[in-house]
Amino acid sequence: MFLSTSEHTLDSKNRVSAPAAYRAEVAGDPHQGLYVFPHPTEGFLEGGGEALIASYKRKLARLPVFDPRRRQLELLILGAARRLDFDATGRITLPKDFIERAGLNGRVVFVGRGERFEIWDAGAFDTALEEARAGARALLEDPAVLDLLGGDEE
Amino acid sequence: MFLSTSEHTLDSKNRVSAPAAYRAEVAGDPHQGLYVFPHPTEGFLEGGGEALIASYKRKLARLPVFDPRRRQLELLILGAARRLDFDATGRITLPKDFIERAGLNGRVVFVGRGERFEIWDAGAFDTALEEARAGARALLEDPAVLDLLGGDEE
DNA sequence: CGATCTATGGGATAGCATGGGAAAATATGG
């Protein structure tokens, strides 16, 4: 599972160290590496292991091949995704267009979200995190959320 | 799996470098090479490895041999498909009629879609990609799409 | 306090994409 948040440096060759925990996460995969694509509408990158891409592929395969929604999603996800392999020291190299799409600028943040993770520009992420914190109290008082997180399971 | 999008040059001899990742994808096939045919109705080429053609063949075999729909589909897919082998530097040579059917004009784009990929004229692809991005927000708000991509799989 | 792992920087190297010439195969006409 991809957890926690960590900041790393994007160097002049567009390389960035992947969090060691993420490398361990995909260490068992056949081609170990991270699969990454720019989010279709938001300004960050989404990533995961082979399992994530395979899951998208299976989900899209439920729609007929000629369904416009399937074709559009394939284009935005499978067509945009790239497998990024680790170098000997555990870094990945980000394609230039990914860097532009996500507005990355030196300091980048990896944010774990369970089955997947996100790569943000540090500045944009700080802003988003502040907003999330500012709204946290109201969120936790929302009856639907209370119910969702509520009692212990079983 | 065929992923990602990359642009290559169609030279004066109708040769174009196949993406290195696609070559790796079919490296294990008995006759390694790409199987390509013009889409029956749209202006691009569809391609894949041996697995793709074998899959079409199996699917068509579900219909009786004399079924007119089977005969028509065989003509449009199996009859149109060609195996394109790589030269020593990893290029394939596109037949002239494929180039005309897809309106290829110097710059061509390979688009990965999982089990298959497509070959587009760069100009036409840029337009299609822009449209897909423009409609992305609405797409991701579509309840059917939310449901499709939504929950984690078991 | 040494051993190991992680993060980062930079030079060297190998692979990829592309162009063009030479040789081989194929087609066309007599």
Added chain:
DNA sequence: CCATATTTTCCCATGCTATCCCATAGATCG
């Protein structure tokens, strides 16, 4: 059946980019 024209295949050369490799420094852990 041969001669010529055309197409296709093979081979080599080049610039560029990504990858490999080494070095350093800090952090972590017994």
